Amino acid sequence: MTRSSVQGDDTQEDAADASERAGVVREDGDNGVDDTADEGGGGIADDTADAAGGGTGSDGGKPEVVAARPRRRRRALRWTAVLLAAVLAGTAGAGYLYYEHLNANIKQDALNLGDNKVAAPTPNAAGQTPLNILVIGSDARDSEENQQLGGARETFGSTPLADVQMLVHLSADRSNMSVVSMPRDTLLEIPKCTDPDDGTVYPASEGRVMTNQSLGHGGPGCAVATWQELTGIHIDHFVMVDFAGVVSMADAVGGVPVCVDANIHSRDNEGHGSGLKLEKGTHPVKGEQALQWLRTRYGFEDGSDLARAKAQHMYLNSMVRVLRENATLSSPNRLRRLAEEATEALTVDPGLDSVKKLYDLSDELRKVKPERITMTTMPNRYVGARVEPTEDAEQLFRLVREDIALDGKDAKKKPDAEPEPPADPAAPDDELAVQVRNGTRTDELGTAPGRANAIAGLLVERGFTKAVADPSVLPSEDRTVIRYPSADLEGDARRVAKSLGVPASSVKRSTDVSGVTLVVGADWREGTAYKAPGSDNSTPESAQALNGADDSACMHVNPAFTWS
Numbered sequence: 001m002t003r004s005s006v007q008g009d010d011t012q013e014d015a016a017d018a019s020e021r022a023g024v025v026r027e028d029g030d031n032g033v034d035d036t037a038d039e040g041g042g043g044i045a046d047d048t049a050d051a052a053g054g055g056t057g058s059d060g061g062k063p064e065v066v067a068a069r070p071r072r073r074r075r076a077l078r079w080t081a082v083l084l085a086a087v088l089a090g091t092a093g094a095g096y097l098y099y100e101h102l103n104a105n106i107k108q109d110a111l112n113l114g115d116n117k118v119a120a121p122t123p124n125a126a127g128q129t130p131l132n133i134l135v136i137g138s139d140a141r142d143s144e145e146n147q148q149l150g151g152a153r154e155t156f157g158s159t160p161l162a163d164v165q166m167l168v169h170l171s172a173d174r175s176n177m178s179v180v181s182m183p184r185d186t187l188l189e190i191p192k193c194t195d196p197d198d199g200t201v202y203p204a205s206e207g208r209v210m211t212n213q214s215l216g217h218g219g220p221g222c223a224v225a226t227w228q229e230l231t232g233i234h235i236d237h238f239v240m241v242d243f244a245g246v247v248s249m250a251d252a253v254g255g256v257p258v259c260v261d262a263n264i265h266s267r268d269n270e271g272h273g274s275g276l277k278l279e280k281g282t283h284p285v286k287g288e289q290a291l292q293w294l295r296t297r298y299g300f301e302d303g304s305d306l307a308r309a310k311a312q313h314m315y316l317n318s319m320v321r322v323l324r325e326n327a328t329l330s331s332p333n334r335l336r337r338l339a340e341e342a343t344e345a346l347t348v349d350p351g352l353d354s355v356k357k358l359y360d361l362s363d364e365l366r367k368v369k370p371e372r373i374t375m376t377t378m379p380n381r382y383v384g385a386r387v388e389p390t391e392d393a394e395q396l397f398r399l400v401r402e403d404i405a406l407d408g409k410d411a412k413k414k415p416d417a418e419p420e421p422p423a424d425p426a427a428p429d430d431e432l433a434v435q436v437r438n439g440t441r442t443d444e445l446g447t448a449p450g451r452a453n454a455i456a457g458l459l460v461e462r463g464f465t466k467a468v469a470d471p472s473v474l475p476s477e478d479r480t481v482i483r484y485p486s487a488d489l490e491g492d493a494r495r496v497a498k499s500l501g502v503p504a505s506s507v508k509r510s511t512d513v514s515g516v517t518l519v520v521g522a523d524w525r526e527g528t529a530y531k532a533p534g535s536d537n538s539t540p541e542s543a544q545a546l547n548g549a550d551d552s553a554c555m556h557v558n559p560a561f562t563w564s
Contacts, residue, residue, distance in 0.1 A: 099355055105343035108353040111238065113193035113202075113218045114225025118234040119509040121172075121403065128172040130403045131364065132233055136220050136240040137164025137294075159216035160242075162223050164294075164312065167233065169400045174364060176372040176405040179316070180396060180543075181309040182227075183378065184212040185386045191229045193222035210386065220347065230389070231397040237361070240347040247291045248341040255284025256319045258293055258311075259554035265563045266292075266299030273298045277563075282554075290315070299561035306377060306387075310544065311555050313375035317548045320370050373548030374406040379540050392540035394478055399537060402505060406539040407547060429499075432492050432516065434459060434467040439477035439519040447474060448525040455500070455520050458528050462499045470517075477521035480530065483510040484517075492516050501530045 123129050138160045162184070169178040187208040194201050195218035202217035214226040220240045228235055250256070259282040267273040276292040276299060278285075285293050294312050301307035343355070352358055379392035396406075404410055436456040440448040452469035459467035480502055484493040486509075493507045493516045500518075524530055539545050546553060 102339055102343045103354050105340070105346075106353055106355075106358075107347040108350055109219045109240075109347055110196045110221040111349035111351065112224045112228070112235070113195065113221035114191045114229065115194075116191065116225070116229060117511055118228045118232060120234045120236075121401070124172050124403075126173070128174075130172045131170040131237070131361075132235045132400075133168045133170075133361075134220075134224055134227055134235050134238040135164070135166040135168055136162050136215065136223055136238060137246070138215060138240055138242045139163045161212040162215035162220070163212050165211065165223065165227070166312075167227065167231075167235070167400070169233075169403075170364060170368070171405060172403050174367040176407060176409070177365070177368045177374070177548075178400060178406040179313070179373070179375045180400065181312065181375070181377045182211055183305040183309060183380060183387050184210065185305050186211040186378065186380065187383060187386045187388045188226065188230050190214050190217060190222065190226050193217040193225055195219065196221075208388075221349075224349075231400070233397060233401050237349050237352050239352065241345045246294065246345075247288050248345065250285075250290035251287030251341075253286070253319065253323070253338060255286045256290065256315060256322055257282050257284050257551075258315060258318060259283075260557050261554050262557040262559075262562045263564060264299045264557045264561055266296045266561050268298060268561075273561075285315075299558050301556050301558060303558055306380070307555075309377045310546075313377075313546050314553050314555065317370070317373065317375060317546065317550065317553075320373065320548055321551060324370065370548035372405070372407060372409070374539070375546040375548070376406060376539065376543040379542035390542065392542045395536075395540050396543050399539065402537075404537045406543075406545060408538060410537070427492060429463040429495065430465045432464055432466060432496075434464055434496055435470040435513075435515060435517045436467060437470050437473050437475060437517065437519045439475040439480075440522050440525050441474060441476045442522050445522070445525070451520045451525065454528070455518065455524075459496065459499065459518075464496065464499070467518075475519055477519045478523065480506060480519065480521040480524045482507045482516065482518050483513045485509070485511060485513050485515065489516055501532070503532055 121129055165182045165184070167180045167182075169180070171177065188211050189208055190202075190205040190211075190213065192202065192204045193214075200218065202222065205213075211223075211226060214223040220238050224235050224238050227233065258278075260278050260280060262280050264276060264278050266276040274292045274296045276289070276296045293315055295308070296311060297303055297305060297308045300311055339355075348358075352361060376396060379390045379396060380387035381390050399406060434456075436452045436459070438447060438450075438452040440451050452471065456467045456469040482493045482497050482502060484490055484507070490507070490509065494504060496502075496516060496518060497504060497507050
């Protein structure tokens with residue numbers, strides 16, 4: 001079987017992608033496209049064991065250097081696949097190979113193209129902070145190889161889409177890791193983004209559009225800005241890879257076991273689909289067949305992007321187990337090959353623009369055991385053929401923001417004590433200017449009238465006599481929040497919070513305000529006594545959590561795509 005023989009026409013996907021790239025797939029636009037059949041028609045061959053090749057021929061005897069490294073470092077290399085299905089594994093292994101050559105392979109782009117920045121989390125009592133990395137899978141058809149793998153020849157060189165988006169959260173104490181996938185069909189607002197290379201300004205979207213369009217608004221930094229806008233989670237880094245990169249690295253790593261509960265051939269009568277063909281049971285997949293698995297929609301469950309995300313989680317968990325349990329990457333030749341493939345496939349932010357930086361990151365990731373890794377999908381509901389976040393999504397985002405493990409094993413941990421305000425605050429209570437804004441608006445309930453005036457009056461009664469309502473801005477906040485612009489005002493902001501019974505975790509530093517600013521959220525629509533949200537720190541069932549150590553998971557095959 002050749003690539004071209006299984007590529008398929010994918011005319012439905014082409015129509016969908018063409019309209020997405022033009023920026024016209026909006027909440028209110030049907031476009032006449034059946035997106036549930038958008039699976040990608042990448043040509044996938046079965047015998048791809050050495051398709052990616054190995055190295056550049058310029059390494060001249062360097063494998064012996066690898067073989068001389070301590071075994072601890074080899075184990076670290078195997079563990080790096082946790083993040084990107086071995087993207088980082090090869091890169092970390094290259095730290096002591098032809099270093100400068102590999103550094104030159106790595107492409108970089110700006111981290112955040114938006115105007116609104118989310119403050120980094122406050123360190124815990126031990127001075128540790130979590131790490132958040134956005135992993136992006138691009139459908140770019142900007143090379144002959146990507147075009148062959150992704151199909152859709154008429155979209156060659158057009159604006160790419162971020163068809164895979166996963167947020168990897170590494171806890172501050174490095175004891176656990178959480179992964180949150182956002183379906184590519186998610187409707188949301190993309191903020192204004194500015195391309196730092198040429199100054200092009202991409203206006204904020206007019207209404208809600210599909211999240212995968214964010215990549216076309218200046219690059220991966222706009223995807224980061226979009227995630228931060230939606231979730232309120234500070235993102236430290238991004239890593240992006242394309243079709244060819246997934247294939248070459250999956251091939252270099254070797255077979256990863258996946259399971260289907262029936263014979264599957266994900267290809268319809270018109271030739272649409274990934275072409276994945278497997279018999280019932282567990283099979284190792286690698287190279288182009290691994291890409292096939294990762295792109296399949298038709299053949300899994302209900303044929304939606306949600307099923308595809310579930311299959312991706314299974315693959316990643318399985319790869320982590322493979323790399324921990326065997327010596328696949330102890331071979332110098334495999335390390336060299338994977339290092340070459342990984343660095344050529346990567347686009348990263350400036351904070352990860354060298355082999356050394358990527359190795360340091362992978363060294364952090366390897367500290368987490370598979371049983372403390374939790375894969376989830378953003379809770380959502382259908383809006384026509386698209387999806388939107390539900391209330392459970394905010395619960396999931398909050399757990400990540402507050403660095404609470406999604407596997408429930410942090411429930412008995414004693415929470416960190418709230419930090420005390422500085423001993424000498426910048427101003428006495430009666431001299432502190434506080435702006436109060438009404439952010440109680442929700443899509444269902446609208447704005448609760450008079451809340452800014454009511455809470456400003458409450459602050460005046462409690463000694464903050466310069467507190468005033470600011471009616472010029474009507475934001476929308478799920479939770480009451482107190483923002484301050486600079487470190488010298490942090491203590492003042494915390495005193496305001498304490499006077500109202502608002503938890504210290506709701507005090508945030510932000511460059512969007514010029515002074516201490518209280519936004520009354522949808523959680524305080526009435527009354528003068530603030531009732532803190534319940535302390536339910538459980539992961540919503542709708543997030544479909546999958547534990548990294550679970551090797552019993554098996555994808556359900558859509559009955560329409562079985563064979564005998």
